[in-house]
Amino acid sequence: MGYTQYLPLIERKLHTGSFVYRIVQHELRSGTELFNTRAGSKCVAIVGLSGRFPGAGSVEEFWKNLLNGQDFVKESRFNLEEFYDASHKKKNSTAARHGAFLNAPGMFDHRLFNMSPREAAQIDPLQRLFLTTAYEALESSGYHPDATLSTNRNRTNTYFGQCSDDWRDTLPGSDLGTDIYYIPGISRAFVPREGIGVVILKRLEDAVADNDNVLAVIRGAARTYSNTATSMTHPSSEAQERLYRQVLLQANMAPNDVSFIEMHGTGTQAGDFAEMSSVLNTFAINRSRDNPLVVGAVKANIGHGESTHDPRSFHVISISGKTQKAIFDNKKRLLSYLKNHPKTKLADLAYTTTARRMHQSLRECFTGQSTTEILQQIDASIKSQRSTPSTGTGNIAFVFTGQGSQYAGMGRDLYETHTEFRSLLEKYDSLATNQGLPSFLRLIRDNSLDITSQSPAVAQMALVAIEVAMVSLWDSWGIRPDVVIGHSLGEYAALCVAGVFSVSDMLYLVGTRAAMLEDKLTAGAYAMLVIRAGPKEVQQALVINGFNSCQIALQNSPNITVVSGLMADIDNFRAYLAQI
Template sequence: MANDEKLLNYLKRVTADLHQTRERLRKAETATEEPIAIVGMGCRYPGGVTTPDGLWDLVADGRDAIGGFPEDRGWDLENLFDADPDAIGTSYVHEGGFLADAAEFDAEFFGISPREALATDPQQRLLLETAWETLENAGIDPSSLADSDVGVFTGVANGDYALTVDQVPDGFEGYLGIGGAGSIASGRISYSLGLLGPAVSLDTGCSSSLVAMHLAGHALRSGECSMALAGGVMVMATPGGFVGFSRQRGLARDGRCKSFGEGADGTNWSEGVGLVLLERLSDARRNGHQVLAVVRGTAVNQDGASNGLTAPNGPSQERVIRQALANAGLTVADVDAVEAHGTGTTLGDPIEAQALLATYGQNRPEDQPLWLGSIKSNIGHTQAAAGVAGVIKMVQAMRHGVLPRTLHAEEPTSKVDWASGAVSLLSEARTWPETGRPRRAGISSFGVSGTNAHVILEQAPEADAPEAETDEAGTPGLVATGGVVPWVLSAKNPAALRAQAQRLVNHLESGSDVNPVDVGWSLATTRATLEHRAVILATDTESGTATTRALAEGRPDPHLITGQTGADGKTVFVFPGQGAQWVGMGAQLLQTSPVFAARLQECAEALAPYTDWSLIDVITGAPDAPSLERVDVVQPATFAVVVSLAALWQSVGIHPDAVIGHSQGEIAAAHVAGHLTLPTAAKIITLRSQTIAHHLAGHGGMMSLATPADTIDLTPWHGKLWIAAHNGPNATVIAGDTDALHQLHTHYTDQGTRARIIPVDYASHTGHVDTIKNELHQTLADITTQPGTTPWLSTVTGQWIEPDTLDHGYWYRNLRHTVQFEHTIRTLADHGYRTFIEVSPHPVLTTAIQETLETTTTPHTTVTGTLRRDDDTPTRFLTHLAHLTTHGHTPNWPALYTTTNPHPTPLPTYPFQHQHYWLTRTSSAGDIASAGLHDPAHPLLTAAVHLPDTEGTVLTGRLSLAAHPWLADHTVSGAILLPGAAMAELAIRAGDETDTPTLEELVIEQPLALPDSGSVDIRVVVGGPDESERRDVRIYSRAEDSAQWTEHATGTLAQDTAAPPPPAVDEWPPAGAESVSVEGLYEQMAEGATTTGRPSRA
């Protein structure tokens, strides 16, 4: 090669390498500067706020959310308040911003035991529920994120929950450490949802949640995660913050933050939790997620060695604002408003205002001042959750085009030189000014130790409404053509399912203009599918709402299907023989299901070479079509219909793990399993049925008997009648000569046994078939098979079909041998198959399948059909699909919705079923001893004392739902009652104190009811011994505000006695015992007004 050519090739390589390097550099620079989208939000804040919309309503209405101290946390409210700021251990403020439901949590939903829930910091519990709601608000099924690289960044600046007890209760030592650790807050979310991205808990004081957003943005841009939950939480388990700040005189006397107002006299503490879901903007658009707002830039810095560790620093605040603007590529004039830190202190507010005036207040158009406000004037200072509260507020403000007013700031503070820049306080609400560019707002948070954060938000870019991921160019799905839409709801338990339905009804009746297709799509794809399920078949929004209301109210409805998932199992397609046919079967689906129609047309083409009639004419009942009473018509037509129905099932994501067929149904099974091509299967079904028509028709018959096969004596009709099929424990088919068959029919009907003559005039599976053996072998001699793709269990042999066993002779044996259907069902059940779908125009085998499964030990089985006689509508098919869905299957929803062009629509979030979990102070054993008592070491009894005069003993305790939340799980007719077993245990424990541990008798005379709030004192009194050393025992109670004792139970305690020997049992279960299913037992009890929670269940 010439030197010139070598040089040319070298320059080409260098040029190509340089181009690639530049492209990589461009992508890297773009990634570091890409805006971050906010695609979801969730929150809980004072004033009953439980949603971002609720927070907007509060600030837009100008409401004040400050209220009195909580009464359910064990605080010493009588002695906590003192107007003297120097009074040690007190607060001169008696109001704050509190979450009324901070102690409430749905432990069962997250798989957390009641004990662990009680030991877990409510901040962690609130983050779990809010994270779930944030994802649902983003239109994302939280369970779909398992094993994905989603990150969690949470600010947690408090951890005093474990300090609420003087001593660790028994059994809690292993939980309090983890339950109270701030580092667990983010990790618990990741653990519960299966998220694999970074999980970071951080504490920079009041700037924690904005710092969390800042770090989350960096993680997204660097590729450490694809999405991130970011925010913060604050719950005050003790009043320590109020007491400590009272000594510093830093609290406002009236508990209100008067941000930048002339009357500002201090801050006040509040609680809350807020999370946002962040995603790279390009990813959000590509994934079809709604963009609520864009994070254009963030910055974090520190005061350093300033004028005090906790004192705010103006120059640092200016620097963090300028850095955020630089990171966003914006100027000060590009930002319209700032949601300020604005704590209402006489030191902090003026410093912050001057920093804003020095930055945003400069170089602005005269008619475009920076508008200044703070949500702390509404809800107080929510500390680690404060910054994200401002973010949610400003996202909502940009979406609504309104800047809400700041409360308690009618007159701006005179401590600020407002004339030094263009900054105006929002003392009144204002329409967001139009500037010809996207709306933008800054949010500031400054930590007590000097960590400052600033975030710049931008109005979401205009974009097409998010569209569902369906193939709009594909075959129209059944929702598009069938006129009915499935709405899927699910929950962890029946109560939550009803609550979910009620929320949806409220949403649909709120005036929202919703499309039923959008509702169905969003329910199916943006919500987790949980154990308890319901499907509403809606023809329009009004009908869907009515059926949903029936679910909420616990009423049945013809368009409502409910169920509960069981153990995982495999699915079987069951293809019937003759008997499922009816005139017009499949005609409706031919018009409404393109999938069914296309497959039926393929079957018609495969049958055509062997028939002189049109399949489509037979299906539609054309005037010149042959009758289905002809065996050579009904068998091919039924074959075509069931094969097409199988295609319909598979098109919606329901695929068989195995197939079986009954008699001629094995031909369809063989084709669906992949052993026979469609032309080959069509040849077998047509030629064989024609042979039957020519030689067997008119010479025999068949009859079904509702009795076990082993009880049928055919000796009198030997050679004339045969057992044709073992269908089930009480389902047998007899076939043979017509006269003998009618004699047998009379014999059994006279005995009261149900017998039915099947409308056929030939006798399959009998000696009659021997006459056509040679002809069938010749006719089908050239049949070829293939290995197959789906397991097929033969009802001829009872064995799994292997390629080398499926010769042309099999199709003679299939017609001649007895159908071993019951045996086949048992084999499948033993091999882990749990779902049986009869793929037929009418169910003829489902009863036999169910009866067979009921005689096995197989749990959680599901049996369903496909169509019904005279009902082949999409609604009928979707009803059976709904039955499968409610019992654990997940359809291919995009296929059902193809060409409907659905759009995700906002829906209510999950209705968590809360119980109260809050650790309260308990008296220590040392305190009991100092009173002359001893600790009985019992969860319900706190002290015991022996009586010298009677030689008796008294044990005392105090019951309350706050201290013993598990007691709330036992209710009868709405009343919370101490379980009878607990009373017996109290008596036995009392007997331990007096060496009489045997409870011989206990008569419960009156139930012991527990109040929803407050407590009940209990006494267990053991009397002195009688001559046989037996003692009386009595159980009493009284309300905490009552002097009247009520006797609940009396009994007798005795010393140890020899237990009688257990009864001899030679076998188990004993002979004659009847197995009773306990599935759904507790749900049935609940319907009868008795509920029993998990701690009380067997």
């Protein structure tokens, strides 16, 4: 028999069976790359995947495009006139006018990843796409954190490769990669191809134990180096053949067991000749007519990427999302899937959407005895949501109050009775303390606390944290503002809700500002005075009477002005105003 990784087990069985045997050591056995100290079959299962490809927003759509023979290499979507130079003499130029591009690569659900719109806009598009496709791949795998030993958060690793950073380069190209490739009918030049792919890997034993949907099994992997090539960039067919034989030995397979090979396809005479020669010399020898070897390469369709090469019973289907719109979109996706896969088993659908999903705070459930019944319910729900008229009488505005409105125990009842609200405030408090700021939770939990004993930083952070937490809570109920406005300290909360900065940034700004005031000013030495008059009249009264320490702090309305200054001057100014 040939090389196998089960040699110790086979030897033990032969010995206990009193067989006469002789083990011949394989010449490549000493190669450390052939062995893995991990127990089990040493096979790796692919249990989930996702991706974005030119002309395809999913793996399923990509496969349909390949079956239809569609070509997505086209004129560049970028304005290349300033950089195009067929002679290559111009610095930072390109000789290509074609590429393979993603559809809407900038689409990103920032709320799903707890980002503000401004923060999301500043992130590399590649990182946004990776976050999205990684989440989709985990959903595809049915991943649920800490559900089993293999899905424990501490046992999960992420490996991500990127070949270029064209988003910040001066050469106009794609967001995700610029590569050299030759396609018939298009001159040889730089042809950008955008794409990203993510796979979820598990030990095969773990995947079987967790009842995962195993899409493929990786039985071997290796790499090699060449000392027979004519140059560093020239490929070696001998080295490639040696690599193929090495992987076949790992997998305990014969060359004729392989029926399809996805080629690298460099698009160069030297590269393609070397690759095809090595494949034919290894896999095409002594094959019968009923066991053909098929080779192919998808690069002709999408270009070359550097980095991305039972008894009837009721079942419950659950659809979740972080917002009402997210649930609506997820319902549409599931409806489309069920229409394209009408033979989907109801039990599989129920199991996947309930036990094998990372559920968000909002959910919508459907029950039925058949997949068709569930499909009809989802379709009706979508149509009902589209046709439901708005019950509002106009736009919704949220107004955020400023300091002075805080008190001990504010928000306490909601904090104690509503899990999501409590979780948000505890998260915000953690964000504050992680930045070296004081905790503000006690001011919310203890209504007997003396508010005057608390620092301005504690009181002010508690106020804006409650305001932002209330917005998140209302959002989960489908109530979202069209406009926001803040008064004084409430402006920070309004800016946060509007997406100008994150909750962490808001707490840092509010807490640090308050701490600076504590450090620079004397407690109890200053005061504020609300005056029923316009700012022009108030300013004249301040100047004429020499209240130099007093300044206009706020203009609450055309006829309400707030003045701040030393407490003694504020008292004298108030006495002066009372006389006129």
